Amino acid sequence: MSGRARPDHLASGQRELIVDLAERNHSDHGDGLLGLVLSGSAARGMATERSDLDMYVVLTDDAARERRASRSAAVDEIPVALSELEKVPPFGSPGWWFRWSFAWAPTLLDRTGDRIAEAVRRQATLTHDEADSVLVDHDRLDGWINYAYR
Numbered sequence: 001m002s003g004r005a006r007p008d009h010l011a012s013g014q015r016e017l018i019v020d021l022a023e024r025n026h027s028d029h030g031d032g033l034l035g036l037v038l039s040g041s042a043a044r045g046m047a048t049e050r051s052d053l054d055m056y057v058v059l060t061d062d063a064a065r066e067r068r069a070s071r072s073a074a075v076d077e078i079p080v081a082l083s084e085l086e087k088v089p090p091f092g093s094p095g096w097w098f099r100w101s102f103a104w105a106p107t108l109l110d111r112t113g114d115r116i117a118e119a120v121r122r123q124a125t126l127t128h129d130e131a132d133s134v135l136v137d138h139d140r141l142d143g144w145i146n147y148a149y150r
Helices: 012-032 061-065 096-102 115-123 128-137 141-149
Strands: 033-039 053-059 075-081 107-110
Touching (some): 012 033, 012 053, 012 075, 033 115, 096 115, 107 115
């Protein structure tokens, strides 16, 4: 697996899990596997010995249709189609609150010429209009600080 980022703060066992996950997904999906994004506490360097890995498996639309999320004590594997990752739900719309999970999320594998990395960055970033809406229109300083902090 050739990757973009190598989170040095991960334990060797966690890095092995990521390699295994990448190899299994490549075996299952071939060219349908577009990338991997690490999220959650492990991505932010805040994992404990009890933390699992939260991995977004970015797939083509066809490959993503066949997949469901899987969860274990070691890894939560969340499949997402690139086309869905590139859709950024605006503040206040259904699903917008989930965008914070992409803050500090390194793209470990990107076979799309940086489309995944750009989609992750956009998911994690409020536009100026969104920030104004959070702060002014909705009087949500606590929410803005929480979003900015993560």
